[in-house]
Amino acid sequence: MNLITVNDINVPELSIYHQLRDNAFTSDNSFVADSPKVVNLLLNADITVKSILATQEYYDTYASLLKEKNIPQLYVTSKALMQEIVGHKIHHNVMMHGTRPEPTPLGDLDDQIIMLDEISSTQNIGSIARSAAAIGIHSYLLPRHGPHPYSRRALRVSMGHISMLKTHLYDDIQKTLMTLKENGYRIYAAEVTDDSTPLASVKVSDKWVLLMGHEGLGLSDEILDLCDEVVTIEMTEGVKSFNVGVAASIMMYQFKHNI
Secondary structure, eight states, X not given: OOOEEOOOTTSGGGHHHHHOOTTOOOTTOEEEEESXXXXXXXXXSSOOEEEEEEOHHHHHHTHHHHHXXXXXXXXXXXXXXXXXXXXXXXXXXXXXEEEXXXXXXXXXXXXXXXXXXXXXXXXXXXXXXXXXXXXXXXXXXXXXXXXXXXXXXXXXXXXXXXXXXXEEEESOXXXXXXXXXXXXXXXXXXXXXXXXXXXGGOOOOSSEEEEEOXXXXXXXXXXHTTSSEEEEOOOOTTXXXXXXXXXXXXXXXXXXXXX
């Protein structure tokens, strides 16, 4: 490996590591990921990697993995200088600059889809992606105007497992739901209503979309009217709801194993 030693964190080549934060993307769809678990999983995915910034220890430990990749720039520095870049103490020793993969066309998604509407928390975006990958649901449908699944925090929370999913970013939820229905999907909305089906009783179609709403506001009546069925998790009296990430995990598991 041809390592480039870095002793000055302010060189222009490292500006991406300084500037890129959650929800701040460059014109070339760049992203920054950190920690060996996340970076190494991404290295095994079909993702363009532009550079890596890491300690000598990282390069020594994962030399065989890196040799398989054609990465243009491999920067080596101390952990102390890496901490100066991020502005706080870090427990990892590697960062990656990559390019977000192109979204999957809507018509190329799988028969089982987890879909989000107006989710505001980047952490929830990441946790739902990780759960979907673990449960075996490989298509992820998100609004374009919300937190991006390849934002730094979402990648960290997902532990890089977002790279295992087909992602599609939609612009208009109503048009998207109608297209999905035309393509043979049954739309299940996760919401508490007077006539919602208990999760334990739901009969799941072969092709389905599970739609999760905003953390606090849930799904609007307008959106619920476009869905085929509303499903709710049975809860102990006095408990209003689960966190959306927890609810999505429970419901995805039940849907996956109740076809």
